[in-house]
Amino acid sequence: MNAHPALAARQHPVVQVSNLVRSFGRGPNILDGLDLTIRAGEFVALLGRSGSGKSTLLRTLAGLDTAPAGTVTVPAERAVVFQEPRLIPWKRVWANVALGLRTPDARERAIAALSEVGLSHRLEAWPLTLSGGEAQRAALARALVREPKLLLLDEPFAALDALTRLKTQGLVASLWRAHRPAVLLVTHDVDEALLLADRVLVLDQGRIGFDLHVNLERPRHHAQPAFATLRSRLLRELGVEEENPEEPVEELRAPTRSRAPAASSRRLEDAVWSASADALARS
Numbered sequence: 001m002n003a004h005p006a007l008a009a010r011q012h013p014v015v016q017v018s019n020l021v022r023s024f025g026r027g028p029n030i031l032d033g034l035d036l037t038i039r040a041g042e043f044v045a046l047l048g049r050s051g052s053g054k055s056t057l058l059r060t061l062a063g064l065d066t067a068p069a070g071t072v073t074v075p076a077e078r079a080v081v082f083q084e085p086r087l088i089p090w091k092r093v094w095a096n097v098a099l100g101l102r103t104p105d106a107r108e109r110a111i112a113a114l115s116e117v118g119l120s121h122r123l124e125a126w127p128l129t130l131s132g133g134e135a136q137r138a139a140l141a142r143a144l145v146r147e148p149k150l151l152l153l154d155e156p157f158a159a160l161d162a163l164t165r166l167k168t169q170g171l172v173a174s175l176w177r178a179h180r181p182a183v184l185l186v187t188h189d190v191d192e193a194l195l196l197a198d199r200v201l202v203l204d205q206g207r208i209g210f211d212l213h214v215n216l217e218r219p220r221h222h223a224q225p226a227f228a229t230l231r232s233r234l235l236r237e238l239g240v241e242e243e244n245p246e247e248p249v250e251e252l253r254a255p256t257r258s259r260a261p262a263a264s265s266r267r268l269e270d271a272v273w274s275a276s277a278d279a280l281a282r283s
C-alpha cells in the first residue's frame with residue numbers, strides 16, 4: 001500500500017550533506033567528512049561539545065559559509081534564527097517581519113505571522129522596545145513568514161531567562177506542529193533536544209558521531225523514565241558524568257569534579273522542568 005501523500009512528502013530528504021569538510025586557515029578539519037540527511041518535516045537537534053563545529057555546520061546549511069568542500073543540498077526556502085534576534089532597529093516590528101517579502105500582501109502576511117507568535121499588540125513597536133522574549137518571537141515570525149522548508153535554529157533560547165525559554169520552546173513546538181518545516185536546532189541542552197526533536201545528533205570529531213531516534217510520545221516530560229534513559233545515553237555520548245541521586249553525601253562532596261548540583265538547585269531544576277512540561281502540554 002502506498003504511504004499517505006502527506007506522509008510520503010515528509011519522508012522526502014530536504015537536506016543532503018555528503019563528505020563535508022571545513023577547516024579555518026591552517027587549523028585542523030572542524031568538519032571532517034560529515035554526512036547528514038534531514039527529511040521533510042523532521043525535527044533534528046544537534047548537540048556537541050563547545051567548538052565541535054555545530055554553528056559551522058548550521059552556517060553551511062544556511063548558505064552563510066560557502067568555503068567548505070563536499071556536497072550540500074538544501075532547499076532554497078530556508079530561514080535562520082540565531083541566539084540574538086538581529087532585528088533592524090529603525091524598522092517597525094511588522095516591517096522587520098515583512099522584510100524581503102515581494103508580494104503585495106507582505107504586510108498582511110507579517111501581521112498574521114506576528115499574531116501566531118502572540119505579538120499582535122506590538123506590530124508598530126520599535127525593536128529596541130521589545131523584551132528579549134518578544135524580540136526572539138519576532139525573529140521566529142520573520143523566519144516563518146517565508147514558509148521555509150528548512151528552519152535553522154542556532155541556540156535560539158540560549159539568551160532567554162529560564163521561564164521565557166520554556167515558553168519559547170513551547171511556541172517553537174507548536175509552530176513546528178502547525179507548519180511542519182524540517183528543523184535543525186543547535187543546542188547545548190540535552191533536555192531541550194529530547195523535549196523537541198525526533199532525532200538527536202551528536203557532532204564529534206567533525207562527523208555525526210551519534211544519531212538517536214527519540215521514540216517518545218509528545219508532549220514529553222523529563223520525569224518520564226524513558227526520557228531519563230535517553231538523557232543518560234546522550235550525556236554519556238557527550239562525555240558528561242551523570243549525577244547519581246542515590247550516592248552518599250560524602251562522595252558528592254569529594255573534591256574531584258563538580259558532579260552534582262546542590263539539593264536545593266536540583267529541586268529548582270525539577271520545578272523548572274515541571275513548568276516546562278506544562279508549557280509544552282499547553283502549547
Ligand SMILES: Nc1ncnc2c1ncn2[C@@H]1O[C@H](COP(=O)(O)OP(=O)(O)OP(=O)(O)O)[C@@H](O)[C@H]1O
Binds near residue numbers: 048049051052057
Ligand atoms: N570564521 C572563523 N575563523 C576561524 N575559526 C573559526 C571560524 N569559525 C569557527 N571557527 C572555529 O571552528 C571551531 C568550531 O566553531 P563552531 O562555532 O562551529 O563550534 P560550536 O560547536 O558551534 O561551538 P559552541 O558550542 O561553543 O558555540 C572553533 O574552534 C572555532 O574557533
